Amino acid sequence: MSGAAPRGMAAIVRDAGLAALIALGVGAPLLGLRTEPVGRGLTLIPRPGLLLSVVAAVFVGRILVGLFMAQRALRRRVISPAPRAMLAPPGFRSWLGRAAGPAMLAFALLLPFMPGIGRYEIDLGTLVLTYVMLGWGLNIVVGLAGLLDLGYVAFYAVGAYSYALLAKHLEIGFWAALPLTGLCSAVWGIILGFPVLRLRGDYLAIVTLAFGEIIRIVLLNWVGLTGGPNGMSGIPRPSFFGLPFSMAGGEGTFAGFFGLEPSPLHRIIFLYYLILALALVTNFVTIRLRRHPIGRAWEALREDEVASRALGLSVVAVKLTAFATGALFGGFAGAFFATRQGFISPESFTFIESALILAIVVLGGMGSQIGVATAAVVMIGGFELFRDLEQFRMLVFGLAMVAIMVWRPRGLVSSREPSVALGARKMVGAEHVAEGRG
Amino acid sequence: MSAPDPILVVENLTMRFGGLVAIDALSFEAERGDITAIIGPNGAGKTTVFNCLTGFYRPTGGSIVIRHADGTTYPLHRLVQHRIAKHARVARTFQNIRLFGGMTVLENLMVAQHNRLMGEGGRTPFALMGFGPFQKREAAAVERARAWLDRVGLTPRADDPAAALPYGAQRRLEIARAMCMEPVILCLDEPAAGLNPRESEELNDLLRSIKAEGTSILLIEHDMSVVMRISDRVVVLDYGQKIADGPPDAVRDDPKVIAAYLGVEEEEALAVDAALHQE
DSSP: OTTTHHHHHHHHHHHHHHHHHHHHHHHHHHTSEEEEEETTEEEEEEOHHHHHHHHHHHHHHHHHHHHHHHHHHHHHHHTTTSOGGGGSOHHHHHHHHHHHHHHHHHHHHHGGGSTTOOHHHHHHHHHHHHHHHHHHHHHIIIIISOOOOSOTHHHHHHHHHHHHHHHHHSOOOHHHHHHHHHHHHHHHHHHHHTTTTTOOHHHHHHHHHHHHHHHHHHHHHOHHHHOGGGOEEOOOOOOBTTBOOOTTOOTTSHHHHTTOOOOTHHHHHHHHHHHHHHHHHHHHHHHHHHTSHHHHHHHHHHHOHHHHHHTTOOHHHHHHHHHHHHHHHHHHHHHHHHHHHSEEOGGGGOHHHHHHHHHHHHHHOTTOHHHHHHHHHHHHHHHHHGGGGGGGHHHHHHHHHHHHHHHOTTOSSOOBOOSOOSSSOOOBOTTTSOOOOO | OOOOOEEEEEEEEEEEETTEEEEEEEEEEEETTOEEEEEOSTTSSHHHHHHHHTTSSOOSEEEEEEEOTTSOEEETTTSOHHHHHHTSOEEEOOSSOOOOTTSBHHHHHHHTTHHHHIIIIITSHHHHTTOTTHHHHHHHHHHHHHHHHHHTTOGGGTTSBGGGSOHHHHHHHHHHHHHTTOOSEEEEESTTTTOOHHHHHHHHHHHHHHHHTTOEEEEEOSOHHHHHHHOSEEEEEETTEEEEEEOHHHHHTOHHHHHHHHTOOHHHHHHHHHHHHHO
């Protein structure tokens, strides 16, 4: 270490000097001189103090960066055979991994009753949970089966519109309509699945993207059925297992039945718990399926399609079940969206939604349930957090995304938990896990 | 000698890629319970035969038939690919190892038992949610996997990712994975490639024990020490055609085979052979 340091230090100082020189060159005309209107003309006012402080800041900053990089390179070299996880105490990491899920669940369950939580916070929680659910649904297709789907919003839309149509025209209640909307979306998942069975990677992504757009454009133009750009309004609100939420109170309403003071908050809280329950069902089913031969077949397909075929897996069945299962949960989320909003239009189902859901999955770490949930909180919560920044919101948000992807290129939780183990389950490092090409 | 009882009958198998004839009217048989080796120079069409056999290619012409011990026959040239593994029970390994790298060693062996698990009540809603009698089947599958891990010496690595195994262990795992399908015929594409002499010897023992338990083996191999010592019969290919077929000793001395491997013209080889005999 001591042998390498002096030469390294000289190089760092030289590098910093060069950076300072460039800063001086660039800064001298831009910062060092200021134009000031004097009389009818302009005068140049020199600002040597500002210029010097900027140059000094660049010099010192560059030295710090250089030292940091040298330190890191050194550390890498010394402990290169050891995994990078060694840098954090392993006990703490596994403790964090085990505790994060229950802690998040407890927080989600108690949120509406925490002090200082009002209507806005619960609404935000509902929105976040909707994206958690969508992320978990897409995670089946992208994270587990490795099929890059850029049109996931199509299933969200099918779910929303099928609920709206069932509820308005056939007057089917929310709870009866829910399985039907899921079924409807799953069927569309299979319809999409068939033509893309032979496609892989980029080609698959393009076709699924087109599929998402087709669904949206059909919704936009089939005015007779969907109301076209005007959307569908007056979608029935959900009831508490038959008890409507009404401000009037009285017999047969939620507030009346439980002897509560009627409050608009009841429905908000009910919707919150409804999406929480739906998201937890998604999570439960995914966890179970991962340990079932079907889930293992999805992951095997992501790891190596050729080997899967040689082992007698029907690629058709494996891909279609992945698309259908992912679509099913997208459909549920869509039905929830429709009943929550009471109004839907094709505006809500644009490509940017697909991109957002995919970003949540990628940011969270493909295949990781807890990672996807965290990413949904970070993304949707982040949007809200940066609201004060107005036009810089997307800029800051984009920078934050880039930073996270540089720091954790395979997502927040990149390691994979084995579905079965002889001894203790050991996490599989991201370097071994395939991203899937199909 | 008992009456011939072929497990695999290949007749007039032809595979063309555009104008290129990779396999030209190839016919051979593999006896039940034998280790049959397919050898030949690079580009002779050996792996293409395997790909036709396991459904990766649909042959341009000819037939490939598997005969199970109970007399059932499966025309592989017409079967949908996943049925070849599922019903005809043909398993294979790959020249460049193809494991599920991000899955653990044990999970690799569980994927191989997919069809059996799905067939044994894996499709009921209870099974999908991980409840009910399905769990016993799953436990039996884990036991079967563990038995194979014991045989190939990978039990201590069962919970490690397959990609983290050393090369020789990956080769063994790929064979164990294929055997977890309980195939009637195991097709090995250069299983000894990249193995050191000791590992190569262990491989021979493993293949002999698999054969002793009644699974027929079809083997593509360049390592002659493996081919000559364990195979019962050798089929030699060159430019997509069969140039020799017989027991290892006979094939080794066949002038056509020597010519194909040394890259001399056939007439020349015969001339050399004749000259040698005259002396």
